[in-house]
Structures are given as C-alpha cells and as structure tokens.
Amino acid sequence: MSDAMIVQEVATRDGFQIEPTFVPTPEKIRLIDALSACGFSRIEVSSFVSPKAVPALADAAEIFSGIRRRPGTTYVALVPNPRGAERALAAGADEINLVASASETHNRANMGMTPEASIAGFARIMETVRGAPVSVNATVATAFGCPFEGAQPEDKVLAQVERYRALGVDGVTLADTTGMANPRQVARLVARALALVGPERLTLHFHNTRGCGLANVLAAYEAGARRFDAALGGLGGCPFAPGATGNICTEDLVSMAHEMGVPTGLDLPALIALSRDLPRLVGHDVPGQVAKAGRPCDLHPSPPLRAA
Numbered sequence: 001m002s003d004a005m006i007v008q009e010v011a012t013r014d015g016f017q018i019e020p021t022f023v024p025t026p027e028k029i030r031l032i033d034a035l036s037a038c039g040f041s042r043i044e045v046s047s048f049v050s051p052k053a054v055p056a057l058a059d060a061a062e063i064f065s066g067i068r069r070r071p072g073t074t075y076v077a078l079v080p081n082p083r084g085a086e087r088a089l090a091a092g093a094d095e096i097n098l099v100a101s102a103s104e105t106h107n108r109a110n111m112g113m114t115p116e117a118s119i120a121g122f123a124r125i126m127e128t129v130r131g132a133p134v135s136v137n138a139t140v141a142t143a144f145g146c147p148f149e150g151a152q153p154e155d156k157v158l159a160q161v162e163r164y165r166a167l168g169v170d171g172v173t174l175a176d177t178t179g180m181a182n183p184r185q186v187a188r189l190v191a192r193a194l195a196l197v198g199p200e201r202l203t204l205h206f207h208n209t210r211g212c213g214l215a216n217v218l219a220a221y222e223a224g225a226r227r228f229d230a231a232l233g234g235l236g237g238c239p240f241a242p243g244a245t246g247n248i249c250t251e252d253l254v255s256m257a258h259e260m261g262v263p264t265g266l267d268l269p270a271l272i273a274l275s276r277d278l279p280r281l282v283g284h285d286v287p288g289q290v291a292k293a294g295r296p297c298d299l300h301p302s303p304p305l306r307a308a
Contacts, residue, residue, distance in 0.1 A: 004263045006227045008042035008203065009035050009250055012063075013078055015235025017047065017056050021283045025059040029066040031281070034274055035232070036070040038267045044076040044097065044229070048084035064091035076137070080111070081121060082128040089132050096129065098122050098169075099139040101177070102157050103146035110141070119163055126167050138164040139173040139205065143189070145180030154189055161196055171201040173229070176216065179209020179245065183219035190223040205229040206248045207237065208287070213248035214256055221262070228253065232271065233278040233286035249288040251275050255295055268295065 012032055016023050028046075035043055045067070051058035060077065069075065077093040079085045088096050100118035101107035107115045122138065129136060143157045161172050174193060176186075186204075193202055204220045204227065206213045217228055234249035251271040257264050275291040 002226065004226065004265065005221065005257050006041060007250060007253060007264055007266060008044060008076070008227065008229050009040050009232060010044040010205075010229045010247060011035075011231040011233065011235045011250070013044040013046050013057065013076075014229070014247055015231040015233070016282075017054050018237060019056055019235075019282050022056055023281050025062050025066070027281055028059070028063050031232075031274065032063065032067045034270070036068065036073050038270045038274070039265045040073060041265070042074045042076060042095075042227075044078065045093070047078035047080075048087040048091075049078070049080050061087065061091045064093060074135075079125065082124050085125045085128045089129065089134060093134060095135040095137060095170075096125070097137045097139060097173070098125060099141050099175075100160070101141040101146070102152040102160055103142040103149045105148040106142045106146045106177070109148075115160070119160070119167075122164075122167055122169075126169075135170040136168075137171040137173060137203070138167070138169045139175050140164075141175045141177040143174040144176040144185060145178065147178050147180070151180075154192060157189065158192055158196065161193060165196065171203060172197045173203040173205050175205035175229075176207055177205070179207035179213070181206065181216050182212055183215045186216045186219040187223045190220045190225050194224050199224055199226045203227040203229060207246065208234060208248050209237070209245050214253060217248065217253060217256075230254075233275045233288045233291065235278070235282070235286060246287055249275075249290070251290045252288055255290045259296055 046060035046063050047057045048060050074094045076095045077088040078097045079088050100115045111118050140160050145151050164172050204225050206216045230250040230253045231247035232250045234246040236247040237245050254264050254266050254268050272291050275288050278286045
C-alpha cells in the first residue's frame with residue numbers, strides 16, 4: 001500500500017454552500033483553476049441541488065462549463081436526486097457524490113426523508129447514470145455521531161456501507177459531519193470499513209468542530225486510510241449541527257503530512273497563498289492556521305540578542 005495521502009478539495013462545494021455572501025461565479029472558476037494547478041487529483045466542484053434550497057451553489061453548471069480541466073484531475077459534483085444526476089452528467093462531471101446520514105434525525109433535517117428513503121432514491125440515480133462515463137461515490141453522513149441522537153452504532157454504519165456496495169457504487173465516504181469523532185473511535189471504524197472497502201475506494205471526511213480534525217486524520221491514516229476530504233482555509237460546517245465549525249483545513253493537513261514525510265503531490269506554498277485570499281472572497285476571517293503562522297520550515301530573522 002502506498003504511503004501517499006490523497007486529498008480531495010471540497011471548499012467550493014462544502015465550504016461555499018453555507019456562506020451568506022454569494023461568491024461570484026468567475027471567482028469560483030478562478031479558484032478551482034488555481035486549485036487544479038496546485039496538483040489536486042480530486043476536486044468537489046459544486047452541487048446540483050435546487051437553487052432555492054442552496055442559492056450559494058446555483059451556478060454549478062456555469063462553473064463546470066467554465067473551468068479548465070487538468071488531465072488527471074477528477075471533478076466531482078454532489079447530487080441529491082435523479083434530476084440532479086442528469087444535470088451533473090450534462091455538465092460533464094467526472095464523478096457524482098450521494099449523501100445519506102446514518103442518523104434518521106439528521107437525514108430528515110438535511111434531506112427531508114428517512115435514510116432508507118434516501119438510499120432507495122440512490123437506486124434510481126444509479127439507473128440514471130448507468131452506462132455514462134461517470135463514477136459514483138456514496139457518503140455515510142454522521143458516521144461518527146449525531147448531535148440529536150448521539151453515537152451511531154458501528155454495525156449500523158457498516159450496514160449502510162454494505163447497502164451502498166450492493167448498489168454498485170465505486171467509492172464510499174465516512175463523514176464526521178458534525179465534528180463528534182475521536183481518534184480511537186476513528187481507528188476502530190476505519191479498520192472495519194477497510195475490510196469492506198479498500199483504501200483506494202474509502203474516503204474520510206472530518207470536521208474540526210471540537211479540535212480533533214487532524215488527530216482523526218492521523219488515526220485513520222495509521223489504520224490504513226489514504227483518502228481525505230479537506231477545505232481550503234477550513235471553510236464549511238454543517239448547518240444542522242449546533243455550534244459546528246468548518247471542515248479540516250487543506251493547507252493545515254498538507255503541512256502536517258509534509259512535515260511527517262507523507263507525500264501529497266500538492267504545492268503547499270500555492271495553497272497558502274490561495275487561503276490568504278479567501279477572506280476577500282467570503283468577507284470574513286477563516287479558521288486555517290498555517291496560512292497565518294507560515295510553514296514550520298519558514299524561518300524568521302533572529303530577534304536582537306540581549307547581552308549576557
């Protein structure tokens with residue numbers, strides 16, 4: 001198994017979807033093109049949801065048609081239903097991502113239906129994309145806990161993974177949607193999930209709501225996981241989780257990986273530069289730390305020495 005870490009950038013979907021200020025379409029396209037140039041093999045571009053439900057992502061089709069596609073990069077769209085899948089196919093998405101929560105309460109709040117109804121809808125989406133040049137990933141949201149129901153049993157989460165596999169999906173994501181995971185819990189669940197889904201098909205999606213995001217990445221990595229979602233600047237957060245903050249921060253994750261000798265294939269200085277421009281786009285500070293402090297290898301002049 002390779003030591004390399006694959007980072008999927010999700011800021012322009014998961015990050016921008018809850019921003020109160022609409023980021024102009026040309027700015028989104030410019031950012032995605034810049035992220036492609038940083039070396040990402042996977043970028044979640046946008047979501048083909050109802051513009052009324054998520055107005056921040058109403059320009060998904062325009063973005064897909066406007067970006068410069070880097071060879072070797074998979075451009076992903078989140079879709080909620082067969083109509084969204086049709087729109088994603090028409091826009092030329094390389095992969096679609098489906099989401100259902102392990103928690104019934106969270107799924108009803110997020111999707112307006114039970115998890116069982118969501119997964120039944122996935123079967124119709126699979127029929128819609130059958131034969132099309134697109135891969136399918138399915139996410140188990142709240143896999144590590146729900147703020148309304150509490151911890152979700154591991155067997156329940158893994159049963160949902162099995163249902164996804166039975167549908168014929170290409171990949172599976174376990175998402176700590178509300179930032180409740182801890183490293184020991186992550187190590188246990190990831191080890192069991194990897195017995196069902198190999199490391200080349202399993203993605204972990206962590207939030208940093210309670211400060212455990214990078215620790216959870218390390219626990220998952222040491223358990224054998226290799227693919228992780230992250231958002232530039234640490235943007236994002238679940239609108240249905242009280243007090244939730246954003247995703248793990250891309251440049252912070254990449255900095256940690258590089259300091260540990262784990263290759264990512266990503267241009268960290270370029271990522272930091274992009275992150276430092278985010279407050280201009282979203283109108284507020286962002287949580288990322290490396291963009292503020294610099295890389296550990298960025299040394300500074302010595303302060304004046306005091307006489308002994």
